[in-house]
Amino acid sequence: MICQTIKNGIECGFMTKKGCGFIGGACKAIVEQCDGCGKVLEVAEAKYCGVYPDPAGKWRTGKCPTATHIKLEVKEAAQKINPLKASKRANKK
Template identity: 45%
Template sequence: MAKKNVRIHALEGAEMTAEGLSYKGVIMETVVEKCDGCERVVEFEDKKYCPSYAQPAIKWAHSVCNFATHVRAGVDKEGKVKVNPLKASKRAARGR
């Protein structure tokens, strides 16, 4: 029940303008299809918005959105989870 209260207040103070939904001085764009299933999506006046990022289409342009709650880390061709190469080299230097 507490989650519903958080979702209702996620866009508190937002108002619909001629440009779109205005929230804290930022124009919010509606979510894209890839956002379906994400727990962060909030409905405001029959349209769905992401309170975490104003332009969800840009977040999905190059890869997976880092705010997405319904997608897990990608797996490469060898079946291993992708790891940041810089972090991997540091771990190897420490002997992990």
């Protein structure tokens, strides 16, 4: 439904006919780490995230996965080699 509280006019999954269904009944303001992100919305002199209702939660366990102002480190998964299969492959040659 369309938000009728803080992000008035924006489609939101938490909005219901009875009001905002998010904890506390409204979105929470952004945190320090969000500064510079392209998803920040300024509403009535306060800043909110356009994606998440609780930005602090996105930074609690690491970097926000949707942030536009940081680069996420992509860890290259080392390919596991099964020694038995590798041995069989080597014997075929």
